[in-house]
Amino acid sequence: MTTRVVSLVGVVAAFCLGGCGDDGSDGGQPGAPFTLLFDGTGFAAHDGQTLWVAVVREDLDTISAADSSTILAGAFHFSFADLLQEQVAYHVDYYADVDDNGRCEPPPTDHVWRALIPPVTNDVSLGESDSPAYVPQACASF
Numbered sequence: 474m475t476t477r478v479v480s481l482v483g484v485v486a487a488f489c490l491g492g493c494g495d496d497g498s499d500g501g502q503p504g505a506p507f508t509l510l511f512d513g514t515g516f517a518a519h520d521g522q523t524l525w526v527a528v529v530r531e532d533l534d535t536i537s538a539a540d541s542s543t544i545l546a547g548a549f550h551f552s553f554a555d556l557l558q559e560q561v562a563y564h565v566d567y568y569a570d571v572d573d574n575g576r577c578e579p580p581p582t583d584h585v586w587r588a589l590i591p592p593v594t595n596d597v598s599l600g601e602s603d604s605p606a607y608v609p610q611a612c613a614s615f
């Protein structure tokens with residue numbers, strides 16, 4: 474029994490010499506749509522404001538998902554299950570609706586950001602914090 478286990482490990486190790494061990498090392502999800510978790514912290518200056526989010530697929534320039542949430546205790550959280558396609562790049566456009574009119578306007582009226590997602594190989598967890606590095610053109614997604 475012990476011998477059998479050892480030889481199996483040997484087979485797996487030899488197989489992986491050919492190319493396992495890059496970032497997606499938990500593997501087992503080839504081609505699956507992947508989940509995007511998008512979290513913000515440090516947004517206390519925007520407490521009570523609505524945060525609007527659009528996930529944009531870069532190769533097609535289309536919006537894959539959109540949502541909104543109220544910023545509470547300086548934080549927000551979004552979960553988009555099975556949204557991301559393998560080897561596709563996305564970006565997340567998001568803004569705090571500072572003047573509370575339901576529309577995205579360039580800073581300083583609203584605060585507008587963009588987070589980049591390189592070609593996807595696994596579930597993605599984005600953590601963003603409040604920053605003055607605004608991206609006014611992200612308003613185009615809303």
Ligand SMILES: [Ca+2]
Nearest residue numbers: 574576578583
């Ligand atoms: Ca606005």
